[in-house]
Amino acid sequence: MNLMKTTGLATAAAAFTLLAGCSTNGQVAGETMEQATSPLTCTNKAECDAWWARAQVWVTNHSEYKLQTVTDSIIQTTGPSGGKRALAYQITKTPSNEGTATIGFAAHCDNMLGCEPNPWKAGADFKQFVRGGPSQMGTRAGATASGNALPPVSPTPSSRPIPPALPVQPMPPTLESQPGQSGQNQTPE
Template identity: 55%
Template sequence: MKKTLLAVLCVAAAGCSTQGQVDPNVMQIATTPLTCSNKAECEVWWQRAHTWVTSHATYAIEASTDTLIQTAGPDGGKRALAYQITRAANPDGTATIGFAAHCDGAMGCKPNPWEAGADFKQYVRGAAASAPQTGAKPSQPAPATTHPEASQGQSIPPTNGEALSQ
């Protein structure tokens, strides 16, 4: 009995160890700050952010203001992502749009939060057409960016892909 349980746990652990592998291009896009340059661009990007969440979220939108788009969830044990999108004004007149995605699934999230974050940012920038819940890699390479550690207000999730906050 103990040997069987140990074998099952080893297989489960081995399965989890490969879950966290994310394409470096996807990670680069997902960690690039999303900063709009003026009020008009920020309004367009915020509308796109709302459209993306509406078309990709499994959970209902609980809050939608000028600075927050938030879905319900995540529900216990489910792999579906819950989203929280924020908009913060910067002193120079720009604004930074933040992306956070979380699930409560023991086997990871579906779609992968890194891929969802990259897809979200490409869509908001107008750089890619986005299909709901594809989970596919973004089709375009990352734009020129600063080093990910220079992105204030972003946290990098564990490599198991269970949560992403940027």
Template identity: 60%
Template sequence: MIKQYLSIAALCTFGTLVAGCSTRGQVQPDVMQIATAPLTCSSKAECDLWWQRAQTWVTGHSRYPLESSSDTLIQTTGPDGGKRALAYEITKTPNNDGTSTIGFAAHCDSALGCKPDPWQAGADFKLFVRNGTANVPAPGSTPAPAAALAPEAMPAQSIASPTGEPASQ
């Protein structure tokens, strides 16, 4: 009987420690700002360059192989059952004003959360596509103003929620 209580107490202590160390659901505001900023290219030349960068980023960051790659869709296989690795779906949608919006979605299939964090991956992706480099600000640093990241009044995009569930933004 005492052995059973000790086992339960040890299990509860372990669960409390794991929960206390978890950062799931906490997204740095600067990362969120970059990850949710619309990614809209303004000319055919810019859109072609950004689309090429999008494919480069996905193939360099995905643990899953490409399933589809066209002028409007870049998609990896996955996610596989219980794995924390992100699967990606990138879309390019033309807008009525001649611009195109590049959408980003990332998700995994693990109850433990995704690695890397989908919000961080989205911010990294968008910075790379815009600039050719990925340099997400460190926590506590001053992010670039939103106006420098994207024009105002742009269409919504997809990104994964902090729990790994796809969400629209």
């Protein structure tokens, strides 16, 4: 290898190291990491239903991407795309045989410099909000999150029977494939 190639490779490696360093400058506090990684497990059907509704509210209020799929076991946005720093979300609900469920949180972006907001902070905020606390992050519209807080969820079971939930159908990946939704003439010419 000649000196020009070696120098070029060393310069490229140094530039990459500098760029990679930019994504880690915002160190995440241990408390935030602990909140983000702690299990989110509801203890009964009423609590699980309320938490799942709150999960959808949080994702709707905090995602720059549109909801792609919403069922009783997954909430997923479109994205990430085009080198954006915005987070795309995938929330899952996994029921157990004991009547509890664990709600999982995943967030990622498509930018080598890092995501905005930080996925660890988003995960901690998501879990706090789902458990009944206020969101500490601003919404995608820039409004304060306290206006989005739902009342706290009580884990005590209700003595009244709970009506069955209506089935939720997944959203189509694009509306263009749905008749009458694309604005184009759908009749043969």
